[in-house]
Amino acid sequence: MATNIFVNLPVKDLNRSVAFFTKLGYRFNPQFTDENATCMIVDDRIYVMLLVEKFFQTFTSKTLVDAHQATEVLVALSCESREKAEELVSKAVAAGATTPMPSKDYGFMFQHGFQDLDGHLWEVFYMDPSHIQEPPKA
Numbered sequence: 001m002a003t004n005i006f007v008n009l010p011v012k013d014l015n016r017s018v019a020f021f022t023k024l025g026y027r028f029n030p031q032f033t034d035e036n037a038t039c040m041i042v043d044d045r046i047y048v049m050l051l052v053e054k055f056f057q058t059f060t061s062k063t064l065v066d067a068h069q070a071t072e073v074l075v076a077l078s079c080e081s082r083e084k085a086e087e088l089v090s091k092a093v094a095a096g097a098t099t100p101m102p103s104k105d106y107g108f109m110f111q112h113g114f115q116d117l118d119g120h121l122w123e124v125f126y127m128d129p130s131h132i133q134e135p136p137k138a
Contacts, residue, residue, distance in 0.1 A: 007075055008049045010056035010064055011118045014038060017050050020117050023095040024088060042077065067119030074113075076123040082110040085124040089114050092122070 011017040014035070018028060021040055029047075032039035036055035040048040053064060065072040079085040086103075092114040093099060100121070103112035108131040113123040 002045065004045045004047065006047045006049055007073075008051055008056065008059070009073075009075075009118070009120055010053045011050045012053060013117075014050060014052050016117060020092075020095050020097075021050075024091045048075070067115075067121075069119075071121060074121050074123050076125065079124050079126045082126045085110055085112055085126050088124050092116070 014037070018038055022028075027041045029039040029041060032049075035052070037049055037051045040050060042048060051059075057064060077088075079088060089097075089099060089103075089112045097114040097116055099113065100115050101113060103110065105111075109125055109127040111123060111125040113121060115121055
């Protein structure tokens with residue numbers, strides 16, 4: 001059975017967040033977009049719901065984390081090459097993101113990342129496919 005993943009992230013200014021992620025090359029589904037939220041299309045089955053903080057709060061009774069002060073989640077996205085990972089981080093920085101950690105080269109895997117305008121951490125990486133082993137069958 002195919003599964004979609006929807007990552008939900010609170011944002012302070014939805015229009016600013018849409019402008020930021022548009023500069024990184026992402027598209028948005030207008031069917032799931034209004035003044036409270038938008039659906040960012042990462043891939044065919046991966047989506048990020050950017051929700052205005054007040055609206056996000058309606059989905060939980062817990063206090064929202066200030067992502068500039070504490071880590072709530074690391075969103076990790078694979079890239080097709082090391083160059084694509086570096087390119088995505090460069091685009092993010094040009095659009096106003098920061099790089100809280102230096103890139104790391106493990107030989108079989110290259111990892112880098114950025115902190116978006118709301119403080120969310122995005123890890124981007126490339127892993128050499130020859131180093132990926134099939135998981136054991138259940």
